[in-house]
């Protein structure tokens with residue numbers, strides 16, 4: 338198949354991990370007989386430096402005409418306040434402009450990495466959960482104001498915004514263990530009371546075969562590390578999903594392991610690891626690229642419909658991890674960690690074996 342893929346490396350370790358992602362996409366195209374046209378564009382801090390805008394119109398237009406977007410990460414101290422324009426605004430605008438309201442963040446720790454996690458192996462055994470985070474509403478997109486004495490961030494959710502993300506999550510739950518946990522703060526927030534009522538109605542009327550439970554977000558943070566194997570699909574609002582998935586990443590051993598897919602009404606999707614630009618390790622060639630490589634698998638599956646290729650990538654990643662090719666954030670003490678590029682090379686080598 339032919340596909341146009343936009344590539345937005347971004348800032349910090351973004352270009353390092355995305356570099357391995359594009360190598361992998363080219364290798365998949367070559368080995369499976371596809372034609373992927375990869376076009377790079379600036380987004381985030383690098384775009385502010387070039388154009389004064391974190392999401393230049395040309396970058397947005399490229400993403401809009403592409404089948405999929407592969408992104409690294411944006412942000413860094415260079416663009417922190419007092420800078421007026423922030424790289425993160427570009428990412429929020431891009432998600433909104435592409436209508437990507439459902440952010441899928443799977444958490445399925447590799448057994449070979451149980452010892453790298455701060456949790457006990459017996460807690461991690463059997464963990465296979467999917468967080469569906471609402472991505473284009475809530476407090477990240479509400480009106481913001483600030484004066485000398487106070488600041489204000491509005492959190493707004495409409496019924497329609499909740500309906501569509503809950504439908505997406507329940508549809509995914511149907512393909513899994515049919516268990517959906519909706520996470521909110523309905524004991525305090527009005528938006529959460531709306532969220533809970535709408536979720537109840539949508540699941541009862543449209544997904545009677547899916548078991549629905551509700552959890553308050555603070556309790557969910559606890560249950561996620563106490564009994565993570567009990568969860569199947571979690572659906573939650575934008576900010577709660579952002580925070581809970583950084584926490585859930587610790588089940589997998591490192592934040593560098595988790596991929597994501599951001600989807601909307603059509604097949605076009607944005608694929609990115611869940612981590613940020615990691616300025617503390619940028620430029621050293623040591624960043625963990627596995628989250629990005631697994632995001633490539635999600636891109637192949639969700640936007641291009643290439644299931645066989647997606648599985649081949651996931652199998653190559655699993656083989657590389659089982660073979661002990663581990664970056665500094667995962668390598669056991671006393672072992673030599675593999676660099677970012679070395680990991681990319683190992684995964685390409687294993688891809689041949691998993692055709």
Ligand SMILES: NC(=O)C1=CN([C@@H]2O[C@H](COP(=O)(O)OP(=O)(O)OC[C@H]3O[C@@H](n4cnc5c(N)ncnc54)[C@H](O)[C@@H]3O)[C@@H](O)[C@H]2O)C=CC1
Pocket residue numbers: 350354409410411412413414425428592593609611612613614615616617618623624625626666
């Ligand atoms: N989607 C995006 O583009 C995101 C951007 N950010 C931005 O990134 C910048 C840094 O934010 P932080 O809070 O430090 O979060 P971060 O996720 O960039 O880093 C947190 C910690 O995890 C480590 N880490 C992250 N990814 C890693 C990887 N692939 N391999 C090895 N170690 C990794 C970092 O070295 C750091 O110690 C900020 O400007 C923030 O706004 C943060 C989250 C998401």
Ligand SMILES: CC(C)CC(=O)C(=O)O
Pocket residue numbers: 425428429579611612
């Ligand atoms: C706008 C982003 C920086 C928010 C974030 O942390 C994420 O999407 O994971």
Ligand SMILES: [Mg+2]
Pocket residue numbers: 579580583611
């Ligand atoms: Mg985050």
